[in-house]
Amino acid sequence: MGASESKNQSLPLSHSGGKRDEELILPLNSSLSVTLHQEQLKTTTTAAISKDFTEDRVWLNGQEQDTGQLRLQACLQEIRRLARKRRSAQDGDMLPLSLSYKVHVASVNSFPTAAGLASSAAGYACLAYTLARVYGVDSDLSEVARRGSGSACRSLYGGFVEWQMGQQADGKDSVARQVAPESHWPELRILILVVSADKKPTSSTAGMQASVDTSALLRFRAEAVVPARMAEMARCIRERDFCGFAQLTMKDSNQFHATCLDTFPPICYLNDTSRHIMQLVHRFNTHHGDTKAAYTFDAGPNAVIFTLDDTVAEFLAAVKHSFPPESNGDTFLKGLPVRPVPLSDELKAALAMEPVPGGVRYVIATQVGPGPQVLDDPHTHLLGLDGLPKLAA
């Protein structure tokens, strides 16, 4: 048995929000994401192949999955195709394990699955990376990851990553490229405000297809708005222009959710708490006379806040003031430690909000992180020597 394992997670800065080819998973527009540090949020995946396995099997968070799923099949086919290509190119039997061996995969998220926290992006990126190790593939994995979940190709790299939409019909040029490494902007802090860990009512894949089919605003956005914004966002990142970065991030999030609402029937990922958080950010910035925090929302009500290290403590105090923790005061903040600071009366008055106790369930503080990492310690592997999940054992 050959096994490998990796971990990864990332979140969008600008939204792809629709595909031009549903089977190959080619987007309507390019997009940008930031990879989060795995110390705080991660997907861990173990893959193993063996002549003793009789079928491909996949476990997600301990639950066995249907391997007949088209996207899973597409990933497996693509990685085996790349492995065959590599073997034939090297003109010899370099790989000790047969490509016909079945694979077992176990994957665990350290955060809620299908709650609009890009769980499938992290999952498929991790899967692609892990399978590549097992099958000895070292070429670009964008396509393998993309066939599982479009935005997964961005999660193959650390730091700030662009998914170039590409122009070719076969999608060979629809790949991820790093815009800046994780070390580029060390002051940047990320707070994930978990509003709800419920599964979202609309899967983002089904939602995006409905948007492409019915929203006139979506196509206009993809063609007329996004290209200039992408270039501007890359400039803001390169120059570490937080104000520009923050405003673009918020505008892109709002426009993505506007196209969801313009879909028919409409898709609403934001709820009243999401909107309270948006208002909180705008009032926080107005109070400071400067854009010191930004929100973005993916396919769910949870907010991702960007701010800088000199502001994160005050912003967190504003969140606690507006959404008083109900019973979990001690566990309200997870991830990076944030030194508590008092909130000024002026800022309290500027927020002008009726507190919503429990509106934010907890906060994860994190920062920009590296791409997928190999875990060599066998104790962290999710599959036992028998090829079955340790969790389920």
Place this chain on the structure above:
Amino acid sequence: MGASESKNQSLPLSHSGGKRDEELILPLNSSLSVTLHQEQLKTTTTAAISKDFTEDRVWLNGQEQDTGQLRLQACLQEIRRLARKRRSAQDGDMLPLSLSYKVHVASVNSFPTAAGLASSAAGYACLAYTLARVYGVDSDLSEVARRGSGSACRSLYGGFVEWQMGQQADGKDSVARQVAPESHWPELRILILVVSADKKPTSSTAGMQASVDTSALLRFRAEAVVPARMAEMARCIRERDFCGFAQLTMKDSNQFHATCLDTFPPICYLNDTSRHIMQLVHRFNTHHGDTKAAYTFDAGPNAVIFTLDDTVAEFLAAVKHSFPPESNGDTFLKGLPVRPVPLSDELKAALAMEPVPGGVRYVIATQVGPGPQVLDDPHTHLLGLDGLPKLAA
């Protein structure tokens, strides 16, 4: 003293959502509205002029208003201009009262003011109509009403009314025209689901200006989407095509709110209850395999539902099931009587909603109605013989 009084109210079917000229109140696109029956929702206005009045005074719902407001001033100036024009055209002193006399106006809404129920449209239409009677003006009042509140020009007519955006810079061709009279579609029923009677946080005038300034989607919508939809909506009304009418109404509402969300900072008129109502309508229609109900939202969370007389009872039962009345079971339904019907278990299952008690505070059932009406009974007048509001006396 000369006095006159009228009543009126209407709601948009398609949204103007932005102005190309803020002072003249010229819209970015044409729009359509339906005038509601005054038996259920109305604005009542009394105006009087007298040589004894020392200044222009206005009372709204018993509260004296600042007559220095630009829009009020614009209305008064415009009606006096039309009155002078008429008098000089008729080459004689036809009017018994001097144009230099000051005016007293009292206006009362039978529904919550500034809660996104088009209170200012109804108010300014009524004001224009009443002032025209007092000053003896019988020309087109579109401009008088429009200068007060753009959409008010649509409320000058009964039935289904189009506000033609016009092309001229001076706005002379930006006028309201009746598409079909109130008798045209007698089966149409309208339910107003009052979610909140709170004043909205963003006035629709300020909100729309921010949208024009910041939303790329708004301009695209006005130029590329609305013209075809307006023509199609007029066709649906003429042919009494409920399914087409309903779908367009929902799509236009969603797209208007999408442009609000694309505004920066974003504007959110819809809340969680609004979204529950949208979901209820879509599930109701899916259950029937036919579009039998439609929602539209103006600048607030309250829903306006369109349906037909053979469906209104079942839809109301679905609303009561999803939003159980808290303590006001007897007064939950106002306006037109609706015979209670039981809800089938199949429909209950199809709604698949966790009931939200009190989410909808009450429902007003109404139908399409005529334009402004003159009230001749002096007992209904809002101003006493002393020219002061009876309410305040």
